[in-house]
Amino acid sequence: MGISADQIRGLHKYEIRILLILERLMRRYRWVPLDIIKKTIGLSESEVSYRLGRLMEGGFVRFDTVPYEGYSLIFQGYDALALISLSKKGTLQALGCMIGEGKEAVVYEGLGLSSVALKFHHVGQRSFQSARVTREYIPDEGHCPWLIASRLSAEREYEALRKLHPDVSVPLPVDINRHTIVMEFIPGATLNRCSLETPRDILLEIIENVKLAYHAGVIHSDLSEYNVMHDGYRCYLIDWPQWVGTDHLNAEELLLRDLGNISRYFNRRYRVDLPPAEAYEMVTR
Ligand SMILES: Nc1ncnc2c1ncn2[C@@H]1O[C@H](COP(=O)(O)OP(=O)(O)O)[C@@H](O)[C@H]1O
Ligand SMILES: [Mg+2]
Known part of the structure; x- marks a missing residue:
């Protein structure tokens, strides 16, 4: 599974139009009835049915009969809309392979003016979009929580990167x-x-970056060996959607947890000893 450049290129302009209409109508409907789509797009019934069929085959759209008949955009369709906009704008020239898949995001390599990573936030994928039974429990019929939650998550992460780059290594x-x-x-x-090769230096480099972020008012809140990258020269702190401000009610606890995760990892894997309390001192001093 996952999206490919060929798949995006293969989309007909009517299909893109339908995706855009679904995106817009999903503010009002969880499942958009066929009649509404037909009325909005102004194409013949057979054309609309054919295009919807292709979109479903491609995994961009889904049809359901419960609680009533209707179509909805799913993540792959939303991904396609983002990719189309980014390439129209010139931010993206080519889409490469998937390089990471976590609980709430999928990351691809891409090419813009230089090499880029594209992170598609897929929040609530499992809870909102999986089994039919779970859907009955979604509150607020007529809205689309996963679409909104995913956009907010991306905005939040982008905000952190904007705040922190280039002072913090992100x-x-x-x-x-x-x-x-x-x-x-x-x-x-x-x-x-x-x-x-030099784990102690790298641990200190991480702590230094946590400190710089802290003094910029930001606590990562999900820091671990999985969210720090190393390129052979330096480290980068990644994956920021759940950051909190240093004025957050649980700021101290979250910072301590971040530092605990990192120091525990370095201790376990490299036998480098830095107690979290000491790291906390270094960061907040
Ligand atoms: N800027 C980037 N450059 C290269 N690879 C990245 C980049 N950002 C993320 N990745 C890769 O994608 C994976 C998932 O990204 P991450 O931001 O941690 O999201 P999540 O853990 O929520 O899936 C990372 O573990 C890493 O391998
Ligand atoms: Mg991660």
Whole structure:
């Protein structure tokens, strides 16, 4: 699964128009009835049915009969709209392979003016879009929580990158569209997949960056060996959608947890000893 450049290129202009209409109408409908789509787009019934059929085959759109008959955009359709906008704007020249897949995001390599990473935020994918039974429990019929949650998550992460780059070592933010952020591609790997030669120096470099972020008013809140990349020269802190401000009610606890995750990892893997309380001192001093 996942999206490819060929698939996007293969979309007919009517299909793109239908995706845009669904995106717009999903503010009012969770499932958009066929009649409404037909009325809005002004194409013949057979054309609309044919195009919707192709969109469903491609995995961009989904049809349901419960609670009533209607069509809805799914993540792949939303991804396609973001990609089309980004390439129209010139931010993106080519889409490469998937390089990461987490609980709430999918990351692809791409080419813009330079090498970029595209992060598609897919929040609530499992809870909102999986089994039919779960859908009955979605509150607020007529709205589309996953679409909104995903866009907010992307905006939040982009905001952190904007605030922190270049003072803190984070990927350069390049552009954002809908639920998708475009950022500098880091040619490295997350710490859990690296074998560091100077682990103590790198731990201190991470702490220094946590400190710089802290003094810029930002706490990561999901820091671990999975969210720090190393490219052979330096490290980068990635994955910021859940950041909080240093004025947050649980700021101290979240910062301590971040530092605890990192120091525990370095201790376990490299036998480098830095108690979280000491790291906390270094950061907040
Ligand atoms: N800027 C980037 N450059 C290169 N690879 C990246 C970049 N950002 C993320 N990745 C890769 O994608 C994976 C997932 O990204 P991440 O932001 O941690 O999202 P999540 O953990 O929510 O899926 C990372 O572990 C990393 O391998
Ligand atoms: Mg991550």
